Amino acid sequence: xxxxxxxxxxxxxxxxxxxxxxxxxxxxxxxxxxxxxxxxxxxxxxxxxxxxxxxxxxxxxxxxxxxxxxxxxxxxxxxxxxxxxxxxxxxxxxxxxxxxxxxxxxxxxxxxxxxxxxxxxxxxxxxxxxxxxxxxxxxxxxxxxxxxxxxxxxxxxxxxxxxxxxxxxxxxxxxxxxxxxxxxxxxxxxxxxxxxxxxxxxxxxxxxxxxxxxxxxxxxxxxxxxxxxxxxxxxxxxxxxxxxxxxxxxxxxxxxxxxxxxxxxxxxxxxxxxxxxxxxxxxxxxxxxxxxxxxxxxxxxxxxxxxxxxxxxxxxxxxxxxxxxxxxxxxxxxxxxxxxxxxxxxxxxxxxxxxxxxxxxxxxxxxxxxxxxxxxxxxxxxxxxxxxxxxxxxxxxxx
Amino acid sequence: xxxxxxxxxxxxxxxxxxxxxxxxxxxxxxxxxxxxxxxxxxxxxxxxxxxxxxxxxxxxxxxxxxxxxxxxxxxxxxxxxxxxxxxxxxxxxxxxxxxxxxxxxxxxxxxxxxxxxxxxxxxxxxxxxxxxxxxxxxxxxxxxxxxxxxxxxxxxxxxxxxxxxxxxxxxxxxxxxxxxxxxxxxxxxxxxxxxxxxxxxxxxxxxxxxxxxxxxxxxxxxxxxxxxxxxxxxxxxxxxxxxxxxxxxxxxxxxxxxxxxxxxxxxxxxxxxxxxxxxxxxxxxxxxxxxxxxxxxxxxxxxxxxxxxxxxxxxxxxxxxxxxxxxxxxxxxxxxxxxxxxxxxxxxxxxxxxxxxxxxxxxxxxxxxxxxxxxxxxxxxxxxxxxxxxxxxxxxxxx
Numbered sequence: 001x002x003x004x005x006x007x008x009x010x011x012x013x014x015x016x017x018x019x020x021x022x023x024x025x026x027x028x029x030x031x032x033x034x035x036x037x038x039x040x041x042x043x044x045x046x047x048x049x050x051x052x053x054x055x056x057x058x059x060x061x062x063x064x065x066x067x068x069x070x071x072x073x074x075x076x077x078x079x080x081x082x083x084x085x086x087x088x089x090x091x092x093x094x095x096x097x098x099x100x101x102x103x104x105x106x107x108x109x110x111x112x113x114x115x116x117x118x119x120x121x122x123x124x125x126x127x128x129x130x131x132x133x134x135x136x137x138x139x140x141x142x143x144x145x146x147x148x149x150x151x152x153x154x155x156x157x158x159x160x161x162x163x164x165x166x167x168x169x170x171x172x173x174x175x176x177x178x179x180x181x182x183x184x185x186x187x188x189x190x191x192x193x194x195x196x197x198x199x200x201x202x203x204x205x206x207x208x209x210x211x212x213x214x215x216x217x218x219x220x221x222x223x224x225x226x227x228x229x230x231x232x233x234x235x236x237x238x239x240x241x242x243x244x245x246x247x248x249x250x251x252x253x254x255x256x257x258x259x260x261x262x263x264x265x266x267x268x269x270x271x272x273x274x275x276x277x278x279x280x281x282x283x284x285x286x287x288x289x290x291x292x293x294x295x296x297x298x299x300x301x302x303x304x305x306x307x308x309x310x311x312x313x314x315x316x317x318x319x320x321x322x323x324x325x326x327x328x329x330x331x332x333x334x335x336x337x338x339x340x341x342x343x344x345x346x347x348x349x350x351x352x353x354x355x356x357x358x359x360x361x362x363x364x365x366x367x368x369x370x371x372x373x374x375x376x377x378x379x380x381x382x383x384x385x386x387x388x389x390x391x392x393x394x395x396x397x398x399x
Numbered sequence: 400x401x402x403x404x405x406x407x408x409x410x411x412x413x414x415x416x417x418x419x420x421x422x423x424x425x426x427x428x429x430x431x432x433x434x435x436x437x438x439x440x441x442x443x444x445x446x447x448x449x450x451x452x453x454x455x456x457x458x459x460x461x462x463x464x465x466x467x468x469x470x471x472x473x474x475x476x477x478x479x480x481x482x483x484x485x486x487x488x489x490x491x492x493x494x495x496x497x498x499x500x501x502x503x504x505x506x507x508x509x510x511x512x513x514x515x516x517x518x519x520x521x522x523x524x525x526x527x528x529x530x531x532x533x534x535x536x537x538x539x540x541x542x543x544x545x546x547x548x549x550x551x552x553x554x555x556x557x558x559x560x561x562x563x564x565x566x567x568x569x570x571x572x573x574x575x576x577x578x579x580x581x582x583x584x585x586x587x588x589x590x591x592x593x594x595x596x597x598x599x600x601x602x603x604x605x606x607x608x609x610x611x612x613x614x615x616x617x618x619x620x621x622x623x624x625x626x627x628x629x630x631x632x633x634x635x636x637x638x639x640x641x642x643x644x645x646x647x648x649x650x651x652x653x654x655x656x657x658x659x660x661x662x663x664x665x666x667x668x669x670x671x672x673x674x675x676x677x678x679x680x681x682x683x684x685x686x687x688x689x690x691x692x693x694x695x696x697x698x699x700x701x702x703x704x705x706x707x708x709x710x711x712x713x714x715x716x717x718x719x720x721x722x723x724x725x726x727x728x729x730x731x732x733x734x735x736x737x738x739x740x741x742x743x744x745x746x747x748x749x750x751x752x753x754x755x756x757x758x759x760x761x762x763x764x765x766x767x768x769x770x771x772x773x774x775x776x777x778x779x780x781x782x783x784x785x786x787x788x789x790x791x792x793x794x795x796x797x798x
Contacts, residue, residue, distance in 0.1 A: 049721025049729055079714050079729060081746035114714020115747045221700040224722040226714070301620040301700065301785070302793055309794025315478050315513020316622070322448025323623040330448055330478060347480035348514045386700070388787040394701055395708025 004138035005159045008170040008195035010035045010237030012134040015147030018126025020074035020112070020119060027147035029126050032174075032191050033068040033099055033134055038233040039197075040066035041204035042107070043211045045228035052077045052084030053108040054229060056092065060104055061231070062200040067101040069191050069231055070094075070127065071148050073176070074112040075119070078226035087118045094123055098131035109189045109229045111150055111176060141174070148176040148189055151393060152269050158261035160254040162196075164247050169196035169238040173258045175230075177220070177266025188215060188266055190230040192258060196251060197241030198234045207232045210255045214263035217291075217381045219298040220270040221390075230259075267382040272389030275307050277366045277382065284377035289326045293370065294381035296324035304386035310360035312353050314342040321370060328372060336369040403537035404558045407569040407594035409434045409636030411533040414546030417525025419473035419511070419518060426546035428525050431573075431590050432467040432498055432533055437632040438596075439465035440603035441506070442610045444627035451476045451483030452507040453628060455491065459503055460630070461599040466500040468590050468630055469493075469526065470547050472575070473511040474518070477625035486517045493522055497530035508588045508628045510549055510575060540573070547575040547588055550792060551668050557660035559653040561595075563639040563646050568595035572657045574629075576619070576665025587614060587665055589629040591657060595650060596640030597633045606631045609654045613662035616690075616780045618697040619669040620789075629658075666781040671788030674706050676765045676781065683776035688725045692769065693780035695723035703785035709760035711752050713741040720769060727771060735768040 007013060011034050018029040042061040044054050053076075060066070070091050077084045092106035099106075110118070134140070145155035159172040175190035198206070211230055232255075234241075242248040268276050279298060284290040297303055300320040306313040314335055321333065331346030338359045341349050360366060406412060410433050417428040441460040443453050452475075459465070469490050476483045491505035498505075509517070533539070544554035558571040574589035597605070610629055631654075633640075641647040667675050678697060683689035696702055699719040705712040713734055720732065730745030737758045740748050759765060 047718060047721040048727055049718045049732075076714075079717055079742065079745070079747060081729070083746075113712070114718060115742065117747070224718075226718045226721065300622045301789070302622045305790050305793035308790065311794060313512070315475075315625070318478055319446060319448045319513060319625045320622065322446040322625065328447055330480070333448075343478065343514065346478070347482075348478060348516070386790060388790045390700075391704050391707065391785060391787045391790060394704035395710060 004142055005157045005172060006138050006170065007136050007141050008172055008193050008237065010195055010235045011193045012136045013141045013144035014130050014133045014135060015143035015145070016126065016130045016133065018130065019122035020072050027143060028072055028074045029130055030071040030144040030147035031068060031095060031130050031134060032144060032193065032233070034233055034235040036235050036237065037065040037067065038235045039064050039200040039203045040231065040233045041200060041207045043207055043230045045225055047224045047226050049079060049226050051110055051227040052080055052088040053110045054227060055085060056088040057107040057109065057229060057231065060107060062204045064200050065105050066107060066233055067105040068095055068099060069107045069109065069233070071109045071189060071191070073148055073150050075110060075116055076112045076114050076227045077110040077118050079115040080117055083117060087120055090120060091123055091127070094127040095131065098128055107231055109227070111148065111189050111227050114226060141172070145174045148174065150176065151271055152176050154269055156262055156265040156269070158258045160258050162250050162254045164196060164240040164242055167238060167240045169194065169240055171196070171254050171258050173262050175262040175266065177269060188228055190215065190262055192230065192232045192255070194234045195236065195238035196234055197236030197238070198251070202248070203232050203234055206252055206255050209252060210259035213256065214259035217379065218263050218267050219295060219383050220267070264382055267384050270384040271393045272387040273384035274364070274387055275366050275385040276364055277307060277368060277384060279381040279383060280367070280369045280378070281381070282369070282378040283372035283374055285374045286377040287379055290377045290379040292326050293321045293324045294379050296320045297368070298381055298383035301386055307360065307366055308385035308387045310357045312337065312342065312356035312360065317368060317370065318343055332373045334371045338363065338367055403541055404556045404571060405537050405569065406535050406540050407571050407592050407636065409594055409634045410592045411535045412540045412543035413529045413532045413534060414542035414544065415525065415529045415532065417529065418521035419471050426542060427471055427473045428529055429470040429543040429546035430467060430494060430529050430533060431543060431592060431632070433632055433634040435634050435636065436464040436466065437634045438463050438599040438602045439630065439632045440599060440606045442606055442629045444624055446623050446625050448478060448625050450509055450626040451479055451487040452509045453626060454484060455487040456506040456508065456628060456630065459506060461603045462504070463599045464504050465506060465632055466504040467494055467498060468506045468508060468632070470508045470588060470590070472547050472549050474509060474515055475511045475513050475626045476509040476517050478514040479516055482516060486519055489519060490522055490526065493526040494530065497527055506630055508626070510547065510588050510626050513625060540571070544573045547573065549575060550670055551575050553668055555661055555664040555668070557657045559657050561649050561653045563595060563641055563650070566637060566639045568593065568637040568639055570595070570653050570657050572661050574661040574665065576668060587627055589614065589661060591629065591631045591654070593633045594635065594637035595633055596635030596637070597650070601647070602631050602633055605651055605654050608651060609658035612655065613658035616778065617662050617666050618694060618782050619666070663781055666783050669783040670792045671786040672783035673763070673786055674765050674784040675763055676706060676767060676783060678780040678782060679766070679768045679777070680780070681768070681777040682771035682773060684773045685776040686778055689776045689778040691725050692720045692723045693778050695719045696767070697780055697782035700785055706759065706765055707784035707786045709756045711736065711741065711755035711759065716767060716769065717742055731772045733770045737762065737766055
């Protein structure tokens with residue numbers, strides 16, 4: 001689904017199988033390394049039960065001297081107590097030694113099963129072996145993206161360029177998703193690299209802005225992960241950075257685009273999903289109220305199964321809005337699904353169920369527009385349907 | 400699954416097919432009538448998008464002169480605007496005329512598809528026809544219970560007796576559930592009748608107490624319905640009522656038991672469920688924190704699919720606690736599933752996955768005990784697993 005994409009200047013990557021996953025055909029270790037110090041920032045899960053790698057990386061960010069990120073899939077190193085913390089730090093130390101950096105300048109992410117100790121012996125040989133294969137080639141970046149996947153069916157990468165001071169700078173990102181995806185944040189890991197020169201402060205504020213409208217606006221199943229991490233590394237290797245408001249705006253726009261592409265790819269590849277749903281909630285008092293309504297709708301198993309079955313059971317959508325914790329009256333709401341007006345000012349609109357059902361069945365993309373009359377607060381949110389395949393995939397993940 | 404149960408003295412009931420449901424084999428209209436005025440109270444959905452019957456009944460309660468409840472299944476008369484309100488009031492008027500009561504003394508409940516107008520012509524003939532068959536027999540009570548069912552697979556009834564002033568008083572209740580079940584309240588309709596003599600004040604406070612630990616502690620899918628209603632009618636026909644603290648306590652206990660039996664029956668009959676899950680969250684600062692943790696766990700599709708697959712993926716349970724909005728640390732938590740200690744003081748405990756998986760596979764009843772170290776706040780909560788059958792049932796409900 002993705003073409004081979006380039007890394008920004010000064011970055012290299014690699015993805016290998018080191019043995020966390022039993023299947024030797026599956027890559028499970030990715031490294032992302034800059035040849036020089038990076039301004040860096042991170043945004044992490046707000047789950048109070050969080051993985052050891054989240055604790056270790058969060059403590060180290062923001063930072064002006066970051067050099068690398070080590071990522072494994074197959075085991076999240078979460079709910080593993082003190083030993084998990086030691087293991088996460090050891091992973092960063094193993095990579096630091098290979099690239100001549102301090103352990104504190106290496107960040108770490110893990111994704112996979114919760115509650116099992118990492119097989120550290122796999123990293124003791126795997127990380128040095130991987131480091132020897134680091135490359136700036138698109139193929140190597142692609143393999144690193146594959147090595148982050150759990151139940152993802154395709155690697156997720158994005159890239160964008162912008163012109164700063166007459167020269168080209170690039171932003172390239174990579175993420176994994178699939179399930180345990182809910183705002184603040186999705187069960188996802190994401191590394192975004194840029195060769196633009198920016199301060200750690202701009203890295204932090206820029207990343208927060210990009211995440212708010214992308215990774216924090218997607219939900220597969222409403223279960224907030226222990227391991228979500230988005231890490232931005234900016235190494236300045238392009239020799240240019242944003243130096244005025246117009247350039248800062250252009251940089252933010254490019255960063256937002258990369259984050260948005262990656263976040264929507266997570267929904268496109270959501271576990272078992274048949275439909276990609278864009279939910280626009282508008283006319284609210286503020287963005288927060290629009291967000292709460294969107295999340296209530298997106299997390300409702302009844303809304304999600306109706307979409308799965310191409311069932312125009314729109315009452316489930318407006319009733320989810322009713323329990324979102326936002327003051328509203330039925331007559332404040334109107335609902336349009338795939339261009340069909342179904343509910344207007346609190347009263348049902350006559351429609352042909354077969355026609356709407358066909359539209360839901362024949363289009364992988366579904367658009368739900370819920371409009372209120374309270375103000376100009378709005379949000380765009382992405383979710384998917386709930387299918388038998390999701391249940392199958394999740395009914396026996398560990399055994 | 401249920402034996403034939405008696406009505407309290409002075410009550411009669413009936414269940415017939417009147418034509419809301421196309422299948423003539425399916426009952427869709429139930430009446431519950433007292434031969435004299437009742438002290439009555441109700442507890443209703445907190446969803447701001449609520450059915451017209453909820454609006455009409457809520458306005459009429461508490462009340463000292465209630466006489467009856469009319470219930471239909473197959474159409475919830477929700478999201479139907481002003482016309483829905485007129486229709487709900489018309490239903491009460493049709494029954495009031497048959498039993499010689501004021502329309503305001505009749506309450507109304509509807510369950511089924513949202514957003515369609517009621518076929519009023521069915522009630523114009525159906526309600527008078529049903530009223531002619533009202534009977535105090537257990538068979539008639541059973542038919543009334545069946546007439547409230549939507550995707551329920553068995554009728555849900557309960558009864559209890561208590562001795563007051565040397566005489567027997569009875570409490571009998573009936574409800575329907577199946578899905579769109581989440582606290583405050585489940586998608587459920589419930590009518591509880593008693594021949595004890597109580598004041599409207601005791602009816603209201605006693606019903607609130609009974610609902611808090613029963614119907615508000617169950618979740619099938621976390622989608623809060625538009626139509627949830629629990630109505631208590633107390634007609635005093637036994638000639639006795641609670642007259643002192645001991646008797647009031649005994650009355651409350653009997654009322655709680657009836658509500659608990661009905662609420663857990665809803666979970667036993669949850670759509671597509673294979674497992675009945677009792678979730679005990681203890682050691683919290685207060686009941687509210689325990690409740691929030693229990694609800695986060697119960698509503699997680701990942702927890703529910705793991706139970707479906709008999710997968711001892713306990714990390715999903717503790718990670719759901721982590722995003723419940725309750726301040727906690729991992730080391731505060733220990734987890735026991737079906738008597739197996741899996742997580743203690745924030746660290747994983749070695750266990751045999753096959754043994755735990757067998758226990759989950761071989762027992763329809765699953766017990767999850769999550770213990771914190773914050774205090775004595777606790778809650779008992781009931782939920783079910785998420786299965787492919789749930790998805791199937793809900794993917795084409797209207798079409």
